[in-house]
Structures are given as C-alpha cells and as structure tokens.
Amino acid sequence: MLYSENQDNVLFHVLTLVLQELSLLCKRDVNGVGMLYDLLRSRWLQALLKIYECLHHYLGKRPVPITVQACVLNHEVVELLHEAPQSGEIKELRRLLRAPHLKALLSAHDTVAQKDFEPTLPPLPDNIPENEEAMRIVCLVKNKQPLGATIKRHEITGDITVARVIHGGLADKSGLLYAGDKLVEVNGVPVEGLEPEQVINILALSEGTVMFKLIPVSDRPVSNQTTLYMRAMADYWPLQDPAIPCADAGLPFKKGEILQIVDQNDAFWWQARRVSDLCACAGLIPSNHLLKRKQREFWWSQPSQPHLCLKSEEEFGESGQRVFIAGFRRSMRLCRRKSRTNQQSCCAQYSSSSYSTLAAPYEEVVRYQRHPADRNRLIVLVGPAGVGVNELRRRLITSNPQQFQSAVPHTTRVQKSYEMNGREYHYVSKETFENMVYTHRMLEYREYRGYLYGTSVDAVRTVLDEGKICVVDLEPQGIQVARTHELKPYIIFIKPSSISCMRQSRKNARIITDYYVNMKFKEEDLQEMEDSAKKMEAQFGQFFDQVIVNDDLQEASAQLLSAVHRAQDEPQWVPTTWICSDAQP
C-alpha cells in the first residue's frame, strides 16, 4: 500500500526507485524516457510531493496532547537527572522541573488532556428509508439554556417550520438550523399534525441532547444585515404582548435604552440586544412599523390626555449677585392657585406636540464624542417646579462663570430703569418676537400678563460662540425643539427625592414666587412635585441623558458638574441625524 498513516515519505521512496529505473533506461536511450526522467526530477514536482507528504502526515490528526501524563513524565525526567553528573546546569534544571508553578501547570494540562469535550451523541437511527436523502439529522446539546429558535405552522401546508433563529442562541451558534427548515421529527416523535405548542412542549421536556430530523430549506436566507443602534422611545413588555410570536424570546426594554439591532429581515419582528448587555443572546422586538401601529392603537384607546399646564412666570433677575444669571423660571404652584381664581391663562405654547414622540418608536443613534475644537453641547435642565433646577443652575454657573453661562431671554415687556438690555432680557417688539416664533428661532416661549417671554436659539448660540457651556432650563415640551444637529443638547432631568426625604431636606427651603415670598413647602407642594416628576418621566424620559436626584444639594451639585463635563468630554449616544454632515436640524 502506498498511503498508510505510519509510513512516512513512502511516495518519495517510490519516486526515488522509479528515477533509478529510468536512469538505467536513459542510458539505453529508449524513446521518451529522457523527457519522463526530467519531469520526475523537476524541482516543482518534488516540492509538490513534499507538500503532499506533509499534509498527508497531519491528515486525520487532532490537536491532542502528546501525552496525557505530563506529571509522570516530569517526575521521571527529574529522577533521571538525579542520576546524571550534578553540574550547575543540571541542578538548575532539576530545580525548575520541581518548581510548584510548573507542577501546577502540568497537572492542569493532564486534567484537560484526559477530558473528553465532545458530547456523546446518540447513534443515528439505522432504519432511515431510502427516499429520505434530503433529510438532515441535527443533534444539539442543551445546557438548560433555550434552543434560540422559534417555530411556526405553515398556514396552507400545515408544516411545522423553523420561523427564526435567534442571534447568539444555541441554534445560531451550532450553524445547523435555519429559518425555513421543515421539522419532521423531534426526539424521534413525528411532528406531523402537531400544534407548534405541542412541539415546544416536547422540546421543553427534553434535557441534554435534542435530535431534529428535518428537511433543509432550499433557499437559505443570505444575511446582509448591518448592525444598527436605536434609542427606544417607548417601553415594551413582551409578556404583555399577545401578538409576539414567542413571548419567551422577547426582549423587554424601557424608553431611553439603547438597543443594538442585529436582524431586520422580518418586517414585523426585529432581533436586538441591549447595549448594556451585548454578550446576551438577542431577543425579539417589534419593528419600527409594528411598534408605531401599536402606539397608535394604544393612544386612541386611552381617554383624552389633558394638556400639561406647566407654568407662567414674571421676569426674574438676581441683580444683587456678583454673577448675573438671566432666566425666567419661577415657581408655578402658587401662581396656578391664584390663576385658577383669576381665570388667567397659564398654558405654555409650544411649537411641537407630544404626539410627535409617538410618531417615532425608535430613534437611530450613534456614539458621538465632541471634538475639542467643536462648540460645546448645550446643557438643558428639566424638572418639576420647585425641585431645585434654578438653584442647581445658579450654583453651577457661579462655580465658574468663565465656563458656564445661561442664555439671556427675550421679552416684549418694557425695560425697567435698573435693567440693562441684553443682561436681564433682550427687549424686543411684539412683531419681532412673533417673527422669531414663526421662523422657529425660539426654543420655548409663553405669554404672561399680556407680554411674551422666551429663550431664543440665537441667545444660546451667542454663549456657545464664546466657547462657554450654555446651561438653560426648559419645560419638557421644549426638549424636542432644542434637539438639533447644531445644539446637540445634553438633557439632564432633576428628579425630586421621596416625599419623606424632601420633608427633611426642604425644611428650611422657600418657594420663590411673585405672589408670596418666603413661602415654606407644604405637603401638597411636595406631592405635586412628585406627581409632576412622574408625568415628565413617563412622557419625556426617553430624551433624558442623565437623571439627578436632588436630595442633598451639595451632592446633586457635584453630580451636575460631573455630568456636564461628561457631556462635553466623553462619548455619548446621539441621534444619527446630528452627525451626518448634511443633516438638517
């Protein structure tokens, strides 16, 4: 036999003999022998044969250890060295071979070498009929984890097929099951006529090895998916969704969470992971289209949503301070109580409605790191009235007025004698103000006592152009107006602590309003703050980049400072449209 596992260089040996024979024939000058002799002697043929011999040598060899008893071998070597002449080198070698770390390493090697990591698979059934060549037998070893595949019944043929294979799951990793494969048997049980739930039951009861007999799908789907990242703009609970094909395979998520979308092949059900848990197996989530439809259905099934009446204000200036901080936030609680009796309008007017939130269940995002030469990101503080937004903003700005500044608001009211145009407010005519509103140059605005007040994009831009960090506070409805490619706002939600904590921390705090000064926080104020915070989180939580609980003022101020720096200096998820060079605001 020419080719045998334990006969090395056999081919070479034979070739040498042939060449010897030919050389004799050459001398006798037989026709064509010279050419054959040259061919067999050529270097390229010799090289090819050498490669062949090498490959053949390793054919069928598995990368197993040379010995499974390295410890014994080591011991024997040490003993032999003991008998050898005791030169310095021999002594050193003996010391090395007896060192505990080497012994531990060899012991670990032996343990691994003796283990059989191949699962023991059951023998193939020997009664497979001849007409079943197209079938495939797939054995998967389950280690308590789910199989990572869903099945469905074909509406017309009634066949049970693999509906989808979940990315990162057992079936996916095996590379043996594909969407569209038709199941014939599961663990020897024919699935014909069974409901998908019955098949799932068979699978659920099986432990260890699961054997599928299946007819492979003829056109295996080619995966040309690119990985996308989406911010969830709504909550989703698969266990409460009767429409999900397999609730256990669903991925629950909360608004604001960033999801890695790994499969969008299905128009209705995508596969995704949370970026906070990328090692996990993917789960099913409703596609953009499907979630939008669900949101609409939910929206219309709800009783009409009351419009959030937030606050009105009067001018606000802290001229007594060394650092002048412009802004017009002022507590609404007492204003509102008074306004109810006076029938004053206190509804804010905004250019975007909250319904537009519902229009986008997901927002595509990318990781963005501000370049040091770029303008700073706008910092937006949001929170219920009285929670301490002003206090925290004031503390931040006074801590470093060279770095932090607020935007000077615009107003149509008359300038007071002690005020300076461009310091407390920009004083403009009603026509100019309205023109700014119509041309979308106001982040937010409102009317109070017949005058208009608002924060303009221009005022923010002025601060940013000076290389400073602009810090504004907005009503939550203003967030979407501020979310532009140009301003790239970082939204920080200031959240009240629990009512019991606030009873303590707000003991000496005072509500600042136009009607009463030095008003202490009452129980109903704290309750109102908590309710308002809950509503804000429920409606706008998806936009919050950071949440700071304002319990201890010092601590909250420190958290705000580090959040503001993080926003400027560390990578953050932002909408893809902010980064595209041709993006529109």
Ligand SMILES: Nc1ncnc2c1ncn2[C@@H]1O[C@H](COP(=O)(O)OP(=O)(O)OP(=O)(O)O)[C@@H](O)[C@H]1O
């Ligand atoms: N963590 C805190 N502990 C104690 N007092 C606080 C804390 N945060 C804020 N305060 C105090 O609560 C009062 C209201 O705070 P602030 O005016 O900043 O609220 P606001 O959120 O801006 O609300 P508004 O818009 O109603 O003015 C102030 O007297 C402030 O000093």
